[in-house]
Amino acid sequence: MKVYVDQDLCIACGLCIDTCPAVFDWNEEGKSHAIVDEVPEGEEEASRDSIEGCPTEAIKEV
Numbered sequence: 045m046k047v048y049v050d051q052d053l054c055i056a057c058g059l060c061i062d063t064c065p066a067v068f069d070w071n072e073e074g075k076s077h078a079i080v081d082e083v084p085e086g087e088e089e090a091s092r093d094s095i096e097g098c099p100t101e102a103i104k105e106v
Contacts, residue, residue, distance in 0.1 A: 045083040046106045047091055049076050058097035060094035060103055067091050076102075 054075040
């Protein structure tokens with residue numbers, strides 16, 4: 045599983061980072077981004093929770 049954060053849609057609310065810190069973190073612009081190429085085993089559910097919880101639908105599974 046791979047995820048991507050659309051930087052144009054991200055409002056930096058931090059929900060994804062709180063929900064799945066193994067996959068998401070802040071970038072230099074203060075927005076969320078994926079810090080891994082592939083979602084680690086065992087983090088898929090938290091990643092999907094981040095996708096579903098994103099208020100701007102900025103996180104996509106690719």
